[in-house]
Amino acid sequence: MLDLKEKNPLEMLRQFAVNLNGDLLEDLGAAKLSLNNGNGKGYISLYEVFPGLTAWIYNIEFTRDYTIDLNFSKNRLFYFGYHLSGYQMTKFPNEGMAKKIGERQNFILSGEPDSKAQFKIPGKIRFESCFLIIEPNKLDNRRSNTKTQLKAHLSEIFGEANAKQSYRYFGNIDFRTGFYTERIVKNKRTDLVGRLLVESAILGMLASQIAAHDHDIDTESLQPDLTKEELSGIALMGDYIKENIGEKLPVKELSRRTGLSPKKLQSGVRFLYGHSINKYTANIRLERARELFNETDMNVSQICYKVGYTSRSFFSKQFQDRYGVLPSDYRNTLRKDNLLYEISYRSMAKPDVDGETVGDILMTSKSNNNSLDITGSLIYHRNVFFQLIEGPRRDVLELYEKIKKDSRHFDVQTIWKGSKPSRDFTEWDMAMISDEGVLTIPHDGNTQELGLGHLMGDIGQQSLESKNLWRKVRNVLKTSFENGDISD
């Protein structure tokens, strides 16, 4: 159970990190809490679009039910939420029964200052969800019309309720918001394009939720003449389309599959997604195309035909309309993404690891890394490994996943990861630190010694485990090469 004080999102994430004993990595405007322990597996991350608007993203499976008692602050925050998978039980003060907020349902919450609400996320099921947290007191910005309008709209919505009371809105099932939420929760790219796509999806999600809220309040009677079963049949049609993405998928065929007349089907799709069947199918095709660009090396033409387009120019135009970039440019940014990438980590060797085992690791590494064009250095010192691997991004990430699963070590902690302009090592090598604190590095066929005395001086096993020490070792390694201290 977490007794959470409502503060700014980063401070709240820090309270989660302490309570769950997870790893919190902070960056400018973003933070990620990774969890891989008895409490659960996955991550919770934050992403600030501008001061006052932050996305809080769950992609996690808790080991058991996780209860959060949220103590609302005087600075009223607003939470616009949407669960892609999994659900949450919510109980506000003076309510006997907890309410379920289910999958793909829009909701907006805000608590009465100094009151408390309880949220329970069930254990053992994947919880993929996004909350947009709005801090109205940070939205004061005369130079931004969007922020001023957002603030005005919020006070309009919440003016409905007494400003001092809690506000809860549990909306309809809304698939349109799901399109945006999916892009936020499933994003894996950390480069500029990734950030832009996530930011646009966050704004899209907010717009979609505000529109859905206003729509629900104003036009309850506009619901089409379809039963719940018929609507959920239409929702399932998405799976059929995904499985047959390369086919033509005419409305007649979809109508036959769902057992609904084309007219009913058309109005149901319009109600759920806000556009025609053809546009809905096109969106799924384009989404799949984007996934294929991210996950495969297929070229633009191959992807175009694979997702069911027959004309490359039409595909390019639709892709650009949806994502703002031509497919060929998108492909190129991903190729760039394959440029030089580094991961450094430190890990603890299992007690039975000896010189022979280290020799085995080195032999495998030498031959595998050579063929992958991965270079770097492995340090083994008093049962601690430190490794720096550099090479094509995708290969480095794949190798790291493999290394992390190796049973000869444990507690693998990332020290640094990211792109870089040039290699620090020209070949794959093993470095050793002697007890005097001298790092011996084979470099371009010669053995070089690096004095780490000031860092390694009188360290014990305890500080050898510290990530900070290895961060410093990495810096010494890198600066030594840059300064030309080590050269041929």
Ligand SMILES: Cc1cc2nc3c(=O)[nH]c(=O)nc-3n(C[C@H](O)[C@H](O)[C@H](O)COP(=O)(O)O)c2cc1C
């Ligand atoms: C500390 C440590 C570092 C390792 N470094 C590498 C490496 O740089 N390259 C590599 O291919 N395997 C490395 N391994 C071994 C991998 O975990 C894995 O056993 C190996 O890649 C399997 O190779 P194979 O598929 O050719 O059998 C490392 C293992 C440990 C424990």
